[in-house]
Each structure stands twice: as structure tokens, then as C-alpha cells.
Amino acid sequence: MIEVHNIQKAFNGNQVLKGITCTFETGKCNLLLGGSGTGKSVLLQCIVGLMKPDLGSITFDGTVFTNNKVDIRQEIRRKIGMLFQGGALFDSMTVYENTEFPLKMLTPEMSREERRDRVEFCLKRVGLENAGTKMPSEISGGMKKRVGIARAIAPQCTYLFCDEPNSGLDPATSIKIDQLIQEITYEYNITTVVITHDMNSVIEIGDHIIFMHKGLKLWDGTKDEILNAQVPELREFIFSSSLVRAAKKVDEESEGGLEALANGPLSEV
Incomplete structure (x- = not known):
């Protein structure tokens, strides 16, 4: 489990993270959801130690990571796996x-x-x-x-971070990557954090979802709860997709709307 408490980060006076407090649960796919420029990547970089927050604390399974001794921070880093947005493979290898x-x-x-x-x-x-x-x-x-x-x-x-794993992929391949991440998370009981703005990923693997908007955490819950969330900014974000609007309509007309969607149009892509 990763616990984030009151993380704040600013660049040249621009407050990018405005006191983020959240928990990423072990053995689940934890999704950081939000549009571009909401602070998702900055938060991830603070969590893995690529960037130092201005204020706040980050704890990995009870061990404080921020401002701890170098050897303790290095030991935690050894347990972190990272999937970068573009793959970041070495071309010469x-x-x-x-x-x-x-x-x-x-x-x-x-x-x-x-x-x-x-x-x-x-x-x-x-x-x-x-x-x-x-x-x-x-x-x-x-x-x-x-x-x-x-x-x-x-x-x-022990901890797997994925930055936009579906970026640049076709829908069918995106689903396969989502499913692979989910399988590995469950199989090895990893704490997985996925940055995404893709509602397909939310519907496929969203065990625990944190919605960010303008540097704030506005909502958290599961994929089964997200369509009924009453946060205006979240509703505007998720219902910008015609596919999700269709899911909401199905959900209102019958039970298991999300499940029907996940096993229907998405799985057939």
C-alpha cells in the first residue's frame, strides 16, 4: 500500500499539486484519472522520487519515503517497476x-x-x-x-507504475495491455498505479480510481461507482465520451450496465 498525504508542488509560483491525499491499495489496479495538465504525472514523479514535493509525505507499506535516509529510499526504489508512456526502450539493445x-x-x-x-x-x-x-x-x-x-x-x-500505457495504441491492443497489467497485479499482489485519461481503461481495470482536476483530488471510488458520481467536473469528464453516455443509459434502464458494456462493445473491438 502507498499512502500519499498532503502532497504539494509548485513551479515558478504555479501550484500544480494542491494538497493531494490518497491511498493506492495493494493487489489492485489504482487509476489516476484526469485530463491533460491536471497534475497526474507530477504526482507520479513525486511518488517514485523523480521529483521532490514542496510539502507532504509519501509512505510505502509503512515506511516513510519522503526525506528519509538515502539507503532507505534506495531500498524502496529497488522495489519499484516503471512502464513509461513511450516504452522508453534502448534502441541499441x-x-x-x-x-x-x-x-x-x-x-x-x-x-x-x-x-x-x-x-x-x-x-x-x-x-x-x-x-x-x-x-x-x-x-x-x-x-x-x-x-x-x-x-x-x-x-x-512490489510497486508498478504505468504512465499512459495505452498511449498510441489501437483499441484492441489497448485492451490487451490493460488486461496484462491487471493479470500481473493480481498474480503477484502488486500495488499498481496507472495514469490514464482513457475511460475504456477505467471500465476494464478500474479497481480503485482517483480523479484529479486542476491539482486537486476531487473523487475516488470504483468503476462500479463512477457513473453515478455527483462531482460536476468528473461528470463532465466521463460523459464527454459517447460510449460512456451509452453505458449510463444502459445502467439506468437495466442492472449491470457497466458490466454489459465491458463485455460487449469494448471486448469486441
Whole structure:
């Protein structure tokens, strides 16, 4: 579990995060939802230590991360896996070498054989067991995201952060990436945090959703609760999609509207 308390961050007098307090639950897909410029990425960077908040605290499973000793912060960082928005693969490395990279950096005590076994396991887990010798330029966008997931979980992470994992992907591939993230979260009981503005992802994997707007947390709940949320800014955001408006109509006319949508039009894309 990750606990965030009163996180504030400003740039040149512009307050980007205005006292965010929230919890990311273990074994669930926690979604940071909101439009562009709402502070989602800044919050994520503060949580993983890429950026220092001006005020507030962040705790990983009871251990304070912010302003703690360097060795404690480094130990927590070793447990963090990150899937970057563009994949961020090294162009000069093969799929295998990209996946092995964090093992070389974070677990120097592992032998070459142990690293090989772990890389082969992770690539097989994301369905890329036959792609190890390929270069990033030789694989599709969806495959690059799967390599990114394999690389993120290679060090056996406890916390998985995904920044817009569906960015640039077609709808069918996006669903597969969502499902893979969800499967890995449940299978390894990981605390997963996904930044998204995609309502399809909300409907597919939104175990716990936090909605941000202009640097504030305005709502949190589950995918089963979000269509009935009474926060004006959230309603404006989610009902900008004709697909979600259709889901709401189904939900009002019969039971299980969201479930029907998730198993209907989305799953057939």
C-alpha cells in the first residue's frame, strides 16, 4: 500500500499539486484519472522520487519515503517497476537486453544464469518468449509496451507504475495491455498505479480510481461507482465520451450496465 498525504508542488509560483491525499491499495489496479495538465504525472514523479514535493509525505507499506535516509529510499526504489508512456526502450539493445538491464543495475549479485532465467520468465509472461533477439525497431507498438512491462517486473517489483500505457495504441491492443497489467497485479499482489485519461481503461481495470482536476483530488471510488458520481467536473469528464453516455443509459434502464458494456462493445473491438 502507498499512502500519499498532503502532497504539494509548485513551479515558478504555479501550484500544480494542491494538497493531494490518497491511498493506492495493494493487489489492485489504482487509476489516476484526469485530463491533460491536471497534475497526474507530477504526482507520479513525486511518488517514485523523480521529483521532490514542496510539502507532504509519501509512505510505502509503512515506511516513510519522503526525506528519509538515502539507503532507505534506495531500498524502496529497488522495489519499484516503471512502464513509461513511450516504452522508453534502448534502441541499441535487443528485447532480451532491454529486459535484462534493470537486473544488471539493481541486482548485481545475480549470476548470468539467474538473470537469463528471470528474463526468459518475464518475456514468456508477457507473450514475447520468441522475440528476445529482436530490436525495438523490429517490433510493434503493442509489443514495445509488453517489453516495457517485462522490464518493469524483472526485478520482482512490489510497486508498478504505468504512465499512459495505452498511449498510441489501437483499441484492441489497448485492451490487451490493460488486461496484462491487471493479470500481473493480481498474480503477484502488486500495488499498481496507472495514469490514464482513457475511460475504456477505467471500465476494464478500474479497481480503485482517483480523479484529479486542476491539482486537486476531487473523487475516488470504483468503476462500479463512477457513473453515478455527483462531482460536476468528473461528470463532465466521463460523459464527454459517447460510449460512456451509452453505458449510463444502459445502467439506468437495466442492472449491470457497466458490466454489459465491458463485455460487449469494448471486448469486441
